[in-house]
Amino acid sequence: MKDGGRVLPGLRLSLGLTLFYAGLIICLPLAMLIIVGARLGPAEYWAVVSSPRAVASYRVTLLSAFAATAFNAVYGFLLAWALVRYEFPGRRLLDAIVDLPFALPTAVAGIALSGLFAKNGWFGAPLGAIGIKVAYTPLGIAIAMAFTSLPFVVRTLQPVLEELDGAIEEAAATLGARPLQIFRRVVLPVVVPALLAGVSLAFARSLGEFGAVIFIAGNQPFVSEITALVAYIRVEEYDYPAAAAIATVMLATAFVLLVAINALQAYARRHEALR
Structure with missing residues (x-):
């Protein structure tokens, strides 16, 4: 050649x-x-990015994104495992539905979630009866983020799980390993790099989510206002430097976290290669 x-x-x-x-x-x-x-000068920049309203939005955004990502790490793994390892009625339909958040406009997702979790919604009414409020709270933000970022975890894990030879698990079982030991020593080391990749993508998507969140968040300052909305409000006020300053904080945060997760992926691959 x-x-x-x-x-x-x-x-x-x-x-x-x-x-x-x-x-x-x-x-x-x-x-x-x-x-x-x-x-903006250094003093003005610091005043914008460290204002109480901006700091509160950082807290709401990061905590909600962490909660959504933690949920997707567990549920996404279980969903990918079920789609790869089991045959059941409706499997192809479920596999197609996983990609729905990719194709669905985020505003439509936000409206749908708001309707479901409103006080008189299908989910909101029974949850409200037991004292759990979702709409217009950080919990609603986390649910919206989890909805839009779930496919990243599932689609990243599926190819790895499909390539995982089931004979290795059977061999471990014949040697007396228990199911939990098989999962921890055979399955988990193989899927950890892919899981970390999917989690990092899901977290980055959650940080940047806007359309699905603003409808269910209620956008109350210091309570349920995300950083993207604070930046958007500054744009509407024609204060572009302030909007850019707030955006750079989230850009730096996402960059640092992605670098850290990539470093963890590299460590996991090296650790697996040395086994």
Whole structure:
């Protein structure tokens, strides 16, 4: 095979197009965001990003995103396991429904969730009877985030679970390993890198979710107001530097967390390779 055995020749062209796309579509908007935020002086920037309302929105956004991601890590794994390992009526339909949050406009998802969890909704009424309020609370925000980010966990885990040879689990069982030991020593080490990848994508999506959240959150400052909405309000007030400053905080937070999760993925892969 020509060109050093490469199926697709043209390193310079392909690399050039890749870097051009990354610079134009990804780096340029982020750089502009930082430049606009830098129009504020250090004192003004700090005053904007550390205002009580902004800090409260960081807390609501991060805690809700962590709660949604923790739920999706468990439920997404169980759903992916069921779709891969078991045959049951409606399996194909369920597998298709998993992708629904990808195709459904987030505003539609928010309206649907608001209707379900309102005081007189199908879920909101019985939950309210036992003292659990979902709509217009951080719990509602977490549910909206979990709804929109679940497919990232499921679709990341499915290929790994499909490639996991069931004979290895059977061999462990014949050697006397208990189900919990098989899961902890055979299954979990293989799926951890994929699980971390899915969790990181789900968390990043939760941090940036807007349309599905604002309908069910109630958007009460210091109670159920997310950071994206605070930035949007600043845009509506034509205070673009303040909006950019708040956005850079979430950008930095997401970047740090993604780097940390990628480092954990690399550690998990090295640990598995040494076993």
